[in-house]
Amino acid sequence: MRSRALLVLALAACDRPTPLVVCHNANCAEPVNPEADDTIEAMRESLALESDGRPTIDGMELDSILRDADNACLFAHDFDQLNPAPAIESANELAAFFARTGPISYGDRPFRIELELKASTSDVPLKRHTPEQRMIHAQCAWELYSILSESASANGRTIEVFFASFSPELLAALVASRPEITLAPVAYSALQGIPKPLDAETRPLDDYGGLPITAVEVHSQWFSDAQYEAIRSRDLELGFFMFSATAETFAQVEQFQPTMVVTSEATLFRRWIAW
């Protein structure tokens, strides 16, 4: 009897975590192809993925860039992306998905939307937002939110929208310009990727002091125990993002049990969870 109980406990301990599977850069159909990140075509292909007769994903990340040259708000990951669509097109595409017949996500939890606001307005030379540009970018993001929340409400869908950025100043602009009435839950999250000096984007959590962030999204393989303790000590939700899942990625997910994984391989992750 005792040995059977131990066996049950051992097997239960081997269960894999069940994080939300969120589509990275609106591009998560295999094989991984970063050149198609944040494009309408890849987004359609990702939304069409199915597992067990339901959408494979639990949510989607949409990036927006404010281009310094003309203050255009674009659906893009990088400044060298060819013919990026206006950011509003990405929201319209996802809003149309909410009108489909049947479920919009794999699980029964709210569809998770990550609206990432890129922290720079030009890469060569590297430029950051001016205070005016921060407000323009924030207003663009709220416009996307409005399209998505109205469509979800009209179609009886449950969604939650997380505004995410490497820039606390951009999140502050979002908080300052928040509409009085919001149809869907709103949250804010900090992004942390490759640390300095290898990459200039990541900022310490202290820089987000005073902001109502509830989550931190980190790169799964550039993540230290100290970061984990900092996130947990602030009682923040942990999310992982990655480009290509390796054995290291899966081990990190098993060890740190993030609430969500933002992946470019939705089917692989869904099948890994289901093993």
Add this chain to the structure above:
Amino acid sequence: MRFLLAAVLVVVGSTSPAFAGPDWHAGLDVRIDQGAHPVRVTGGLTFGNVDTWLVLDPMIVTDGQHDLDLLAAWCPCGPGGWGLLGGWRTTTIGIEDGTQFQQKLILGVTAPLPRLGPIQARWAFELATLVVKHGAGLPTEAIGFSQGRDFIDLVNFGMFVTFELGSRRDAK
């Protein structure tokens, strides 16, 4: 049973001065990073200045993942000295309705640690590059270098230590 007996005879025989074959070693491969399971079983042979290892992974029972290494080190200062490490790691990951294979090229350095009685200990630092992943009906994905996102997740560093018993008694 006959195979086991033969294996025992080979092991015992190889420790006798009359045995002219390569030295053998076997033990544990231990690590704390996420490049492979933390404890694996290793064994190999030494041919002059070249040491070899085959690493098997009993921890597959814990999570359906198996990390199989075939490694070799060229030790220019002689058997048991420091060496340049190279090899291949095949990781199999159990997923629903199949197995994904992740193939990694391993390059690194290795050096002996102080001997612990009969136990030979070695340290190794590796650069593990995932070259291709395939299987389970998913599209095959090979590493690319057109932009950072193509490879940033596929190149990882790791360290491990081996603790082995062996037939060689003059390890440095």
